Amino acid sequence: xxxxxxxxxxxxxxxxxxxxxxxxxxxxxxxxxxxxxxxxxxxxxxxxxxxxxxxxxxxxxxxxxxxxxxxxxxxxxxxxxxxxxxxxxxxxxxxxxxxxxxxxxxxxxxxxxxxxxxxxxxxxxxxxxxxxxxxxxxxxxxxxxxxxxxxxxxxxxxxxxxxxxxxxxxxxxxxxxxxxxxxxxxxxxxxxxxxxxxxxxxxxxxxxxxxxxxxxxxxxxxxxxxxxxxxxxxxxxxxxxxxxxxxxxxxxxxxxxxxxxxxxxxxxxxxxxxxxxxxxxxxxxxxxxxxxxxxxxxxxxxxxxxxxxxxxxxxxxxxxxxxxxxxxxxxxxx
Amino acid sequence: xxxxxxxxxxxxxxxxxxxxxxxxxxxxxxxxxxxxxxxxxxxxxxxxxxxxxxxxxxxxxxxxxxxxxxxxxxxxxxxxxxxxxxxxxxxxxxxxxxxxxxxxxxxxxxxxxxxxxxxxxxxxxxxxxxxxxxxxxxxxxxxxxxxxxxxxxxxxxxxxxxxxxxxxxxxxxxxxxxxxxxxxxxxxxxxxxxxxxxxxxxxxxxxxxxxxxxxxxxxxxxxxxxxxxxxxxxxxxxxxxxxxxxxxxxxxxxxxxxxxxxxxxxxxxxxxxxxxxxxxxxxxxxxxxxxxxxxxx
Amino acid sequence: xxxxxxxxxxxxxxxxxxxxxxxxxxxxxxxxxxxxxxxxxxxxxxxxxxxxxxxxxxxxxxxxxxxxxxxxxxxxxxxxxxxxxxxxxxxxxxxxxxxxxxxxxxxxxxxxxxxxxxxxxxxxxxxxxxxxxxxxxxxxxxxxxxxxxxxxxxxxxxxxxxxxxxxxxxxxxxxxxxxxxxxxxxxxxxxxxxxxxxxxxxxxxxxxxxxxxxxxxxxxxxxxxxxxxxxxxxxxxxxxxxxxxxxxxxxxxxxxxxxxxxxxxxxxxxxxxxxxxxxxxxxxxxxxxxxxxxxxxxxxxxxxxxxxxxxxxxxxxxxxxxxxxxxxxxxxxxxxxxxxxx
Numbered sequence: 001x002x003x004x005x006x007x008x009x010x011x012x013x014x015x016x017x018x019x020x021x022x023x024x025x026x027x028x029x030x031x032x033x034x035x036x037x038x039x040x041x042x043x044x045x046x047x048x049x050x051x052x053x054x055x056x057x058x059x060x061x062x063x064x065x066x067x068x069x070x071x072x073x074x075x076x077x078x079x080x081x082x083x084x085x086x087x088x089x090x091x092x093x094x095x096x097x098x099x100x101x102x103x104x105x106x107x108x109x110x111x112x113x114x115x116x117x118x119x120x121x122x123x124x125x126x127x128x129x130x131x132x133x134x135x136x137x138x139x140x141x142x143x144x145x146x147x148x149x150x151x152x153x154x155x156x157x158x159x160x161x162x163x164x165x166x167x168x169x170x171x172x173x174x175x176x177x178x179x180x181x182x183x184x185x186x187x188x189x190x191x192x193x194x195x196x197x198x199x200x201x202x203x204x205x206x207x208x209x210x211x212x213x214x215x216x217x218x219x220x221x222x223x224x225x226x227x228x229x230x231x232x233x234x235x236x237x238x239x240x241x242x243x244x245x246x247x248x249x250x251x252x253x254x255x256x257x258x259x260x261x262x263x264x265x266x267x268x269x270x271x272x273x274x275x276x277x278x279x280x281x282x283x284x285x286x287x288x289x290x291x292x293x294x295x296x297x298x299x300x301x302x303x304x305x306x307x308x309x310x311x312x313x314x315x316x317x318x319x320x321x322x323x324x325x326x327x328x329x330x331x332x333x334x
Numbered sequence: 335x336x337x338x339x340x341x342x343x344x345x346x347x348x349x350x351x352x353x354x355x356x357x358x359x360x361x362x363x364x365x366x367x368x369x370x371x372x373x374x375x376x377x378x379x380x381x382x383x384x385x386x387x388x389x390x391x392x393x394x395x396x397x398x399x400x401x402x403x404x405x406x407x408x409x410x411x412x413x414x415x416x417x418x419x420x421x422x423x424x425x426x427x428x429x430x431x432x433x434x435x436x437x438x439x440x441x442x443x444x445x446x447x448x449x450x451x452x453x454x455x456x457x458x459x460x461x462x463x464x465x466x467x468x469x470x471x472x473x474x475x476x477x478x479x480x481x482x483x484x485x486x487x488x489x490x491x492x493x494x495x496x497x498x499x500x501x502x503x504x505x506x507x508x509x510x511x512x513x514x515x516x517x518x519x520x521x522x523x524x525x526x527x528x529x530x531x532x533x534x535x536x537x538x539x540x541x542x543x544x545x546x547x548x549x550x551x552x553x554x555x556x557x558x559x560x561x562x563x564x565x566x567x568x569x570x571x572x573x574x575x576x577x578x579x580x581x582x583x584x585x586x587x588x589x590x591x592x593x594x595x596x597x598x599x600x601x602x603x604x605x606x607x608x609x610x611x612x613x614x615x616x617x618x619x620x621x622x623x624x625x626x627x628x629x630x631x
Numbered sequence: 632x633x634x635x636x637x638x639x640x641x642x643x644x645x646x647x648x649x650x651x652x653x654x655x656x657x658x659x660x661x662x663x664x665x666x667x668x669x670x671x672x673x674x675x676x677x678x679x680x681x682x683x684x685x686x687x688x689x690x691x692x693x694x695x696x697x698x699x700x701x702x703x704x705x706x707x708x709x710x711x712x713x714x715x716x717x718x719x720x721x722x723x724x725x726x727x728x729x730x731x732x733x734x735x736x737x738x739x740x741x742x743x744x745x746x747x748x749x750x751x752x753x754x755x756x757x758x759x760x761x762x763x764x765x766x767x768x769x770x771x772x773x774x775x776x777x778x779x780x781x782x783x784x785x786x787x788x789x790x791x792x793x794x795x796x797x798x799x800x801x802x803x804x805x806x807x808x809x810x811x812x813x814x815x816x817x818x819x820x821x822x823x824x825x826x827x828x829x830x831x832x833x834x835x836x837x838x839x840x841x842x843x844x845x846x847x848x849x850x851x852x853x854x855x856x857x858x859x860x861x862x863x864x865x866x867x868x869x870x871x872x873x874x875x876x877x878x879x880x881x882x883x884x885x886x887x888x889x890x891x892x893x894x895x896x897x898x899x900x901x902x903x904x905x906x907x908x909x910x911x912x913x914x915x916x917x918x919x920x921x922x923x924x925x926x927x928x929x930x931x932x933x934x935x936x937x938x939x940x941x942x943x944x945x946x947x948x949x950x951x952x953x954x955x956x957x958x959x960x961x962x963x964x965x966x967x968x969x970x971x972x973x
Contacts, residue, residue, distance in 0.1 A: 057877055093879035107874035109889060111967065120888075121878045156968045172878075466659055471948050473914060473926075477933050478670070478945065559796040563915040566798060567930055581802065590810040590817070599806060603799050610794035 003074040005032040006180055006212050007056065012069035014051050014060060023283060025051040025064065027236045030310060033229075035074075035179075038206055038213040040223045040244075042259065043233035046283055049216050052233075053182055056081055056097050056214075058089060073097065075179060095125055098173040099182040100166070102189065107169065108157040114168060115153035118175060125176055141171040144205050163194040170202070174211070182214045187222075199226055220259050224248060229316065232256050235281035235291035238310060242317040252313070253321050254296045290322070298323055355543060358623045365619025371612025372551070378421055379428035388422040388575070390414060398594040410580065410598045411587045420605050423575035426488070427558060427609075430576075433492035434499070434557035435550045442500040443546060446507025451515065460504070467501040476560075480569040491570055495560050503549055510542050548617045555613040558606060577602040648964050656957040663949045667942045668720050730943030732932075740943025743928050748910070750820050751917070751924035754840055755909035758847030763902060765848070766855025771894070773856065774863035789853040797850035798915040804846055805920065815842045818921035843920050847913075858901060862894040869893075896967055900959040907955025910948060 016023040142149035145167040187195040240253040258276035278295035393413035407416040449460040562578030572579040687697035732738035809817040914926035
């Protein structure tokens with residue numbers, strides 16, 4: 001009986017250990033990511049979403065480390081990702097979990113053709129049965145991302161546009177049929193039209209395959225369109241987690257509400273947009289209590305001193321805010 | 335009224351960039367150490383002769399004396415105090431190095447800026463000229479030139495040495511200018527209708543200041559190496575107190591074989607090394623300060 | 632027919648990069664030839680006349696005959712108009728006649744090259760070989776542990792060795808190891824006495840070449856190390872290396888294909904260009920070691936004002952450097968597909 005969750009973050013804290021101080025990027029992060037569908041992590045830059053998610057590939061950039069808790073991947077067996085080493089780790093990467101990086105990073109080797117790079121990865125994971133079978137697989141993949149395999153495979157990275165490269169990266173991520181694909185701001189560097197196109201593709205692919213997508217973004221509009229479940233992060237802590245309809249329907253957490261309300265819309269008047277007051281958090285010196293309290297219009301004395309715990313509110317709804325029943329109700333994920 | 339104001343603001347900008355420049359040097363250990371070494375040499379070049387008076391009377395009796403309180407580094411083949419000679423010669427060496435660097439950098443920067451800023455055909459022609467210069471073997475040409483021109487004074491030497499150094503610098507300056515030209519703040523200037531002269535002097539130049547400084551020092555470093563080389567080959571006349579001159583005279587009088595005389599070769603070589611190390615530290619340090627990626631962490 | 636033409640046209644277009652480079656090279660070569668021709672034309676005094684007088688005495692012939700022989704040998708007739716003279720000069724070049732000495736009958740630029748070049752090549756190539764290997768290995772190691780002791784120590788060594796001009800290093804080493812300690816000989820390429828015996832000859836050659844080679848190697852290591860370090864550092868920082876790790880590629884493969892290959896690229900160009908400069912030798916260095924290399928020969932003949940020989944040697948040197956530039960560019964284009972597009 002397959003676990004309904006694919007990943008469990010169990011009270012994870014990640015610190016960047018520097019010479020003079022520690023930077024706490026992620027604090028007491030507890031979350032289950034459901035298998036299948038698209039889960040989105042929303043947050044501004046510095047919210048800790050990339051750091052938290054890098055743990056899934058044991059890719060937290062040095063000098064970061066997990067100082068508390070563990071990240072468990074529910075594959076054929078439960079695996080603590082940070083315990084993986086050597087050959088095990090090598091096979092885990094890309095076969096179980098893969099990632100589509102931000103377009104601004106040049107993640108393809110400029111000296112190799114696309115075909116060579118795909119072949120190389122497949123080969124070193126023992127996934128090439130025969131050249132013909134592999135060619136078929138490539139056709140399948142490129143068809144999914146709507147690219148002309150014959151043209152693209154012969155090309156070098158610099159010969160392609162940004163949009164094409166991103167689609168290649170998506171095909172690359174799906175190559176070994178992983179159970180989980182992380183997409184880190186996959187369309188931020190692209191123009192809106194290509195953005196929409198690629199997202200439509202992503203949603204379609206997700207529906208066809210049995211793969212879980214973990215989407216990282218700061219764009220709440222994309223979340224509304226693509227996600228099934230949403231986790232809202234702020235300054236390294238999780239603020240709210242819900243299925244997308246509940247999140248947008250109820251808008252319980254003040255930060256969530258702020259995010260949704262600050263999005264421009266074709267329908268509403270420009271004057272109705274309310275940006276979130278205050279300045280983005282400085283993770284070197286986070287305030288006591290709830291990290292969002294300096295900018296929250298509902299801030300109380302309790303918010304300033306006591307950090308709210310993550311409480312269950314509905315079947316797929318968790319929230320960390322003093323406004324919503326800190327006493328009573330289940331605590332944390334059980 | 336307007337040109338006066340323009341000149342005034344130009345100098346104000348220049349002074350400001352200079353001060354930022356100085357604070358950058360101060361903040362980086364390497365650059366600072368290098369700068370100190372270089373400044374010591376400059377100081378010695380200017381005032382060394384007053385502090386350590388040099389007596390150029392020759393006396394074979396005092397030949398190749400060992401270091402003592404009277405002669406800190408001993409004497410050379412003609413009984414002259416080695417230490418004083420080196421100090422005295424600093425002015426000569428610095429003059430050559432400075433002049434060469436000045437000429438090289440002036441030509442290189444002007445040509446580079448013209449090529450980079452003007453673009454189009456000017457750029458292409460200048461590009462071809464620099465390409466040709468750069469694909470010619472410089473030392474053989476220098477030797478050939480020496481056939482026609484006897485190098486008697488420092489200025490001629492400086493000019494000859496600069497002839498082949500400026501193309502490299504021009505090319506580098508040109509690419510710097512090109513990358514700067516496309517940057518936003520220059521585009522803004524253009525849109526605002528700011529005059530071209532102002533763009534060139536008040537906006538572009540301060541940005542390549544550090545680049546120019548680094549190249550100036552490198553130029554000095556190369557000039558010393560090249561000038562001493564030419565002295566060794568006998569292609570340039572030299573002062574006996576010039577560091578290279580001391581080495582060449584010593585070698586010609588067979589100092590190699592005489593153990594007592596070896597200091598007269600080692601000392602000037604070490605002096606050259608100290609200067610070069612100062613130059614290297616300074617330029618590397620400055621490079622690090624302006625290119626944070628090069629820093630250690 | 633049109634298809635064939637189309638294919639030819641597209642071939643030329645794709646390899647456009649290479650053709651442009653070739654064109655520029657030929658142009659530069661031509662310019663150099665012109666320059667050296669102009670050089671001779673602008674010499675003070677009547678060169679041919681002097682040579683003719685010389686010939687007249689040695690060959691004991693009439694002035695007219697001597698003059699004719701002179702123009703033939705020198706491949707230069709001041710009477711001809713410039714265009715014709717230049718053409719015959721080029722003709723001479725293509726026939727391999729690089730220049731006749733004006734003072735010694737059996738000496739031409741070709742003979743000089745034949746006699747002196749091998750010695751220069753011996754020293755330069757061995758030094759380049761060692762300094763490249765040691766230098767790049769050092770540089771890569773420095774890039775790997777950037778904050779460690781290795782980096783600091785190596786940087787220190789490099790700073791010191793770069794601060795001393797190569798020939799002065801030669802002077803110092805020659806003084807200590809040659810004169811003082813007597814381990815190495817202080818001049819020449821080999822000991823004349825060993826000419827008969829092959830083994831002794833080879834040993835003597837190596838013995839004499841040792842100090843120059845050591846000096847060259849030490850002075851060049853710094854350059855290679857810094858280049859290798861810079862390149863390796865920038866490659867290490869590139870995202871595609873990290874991305875390759877994330878794809879679960881084995882570390883050995885990454886080091887080989889992603890790091891080394893990409894980092895070595897800029898070094899290959901420098902290597903090829905250095906190969907060209909091998910042919911020039913360092914005039915000063917050879918003078919310090921009294922080593923019979925081509926640089927020293929060049930200096931000597933300049934001293935003698937033996938113009939035609941100088942011209943020939945200069946052309947020879949330039950030729951190699953220019954060709955080397957072309958080879959380096961072509962190699963770069965072949966190895967790095969990005970450059971071909973520009």
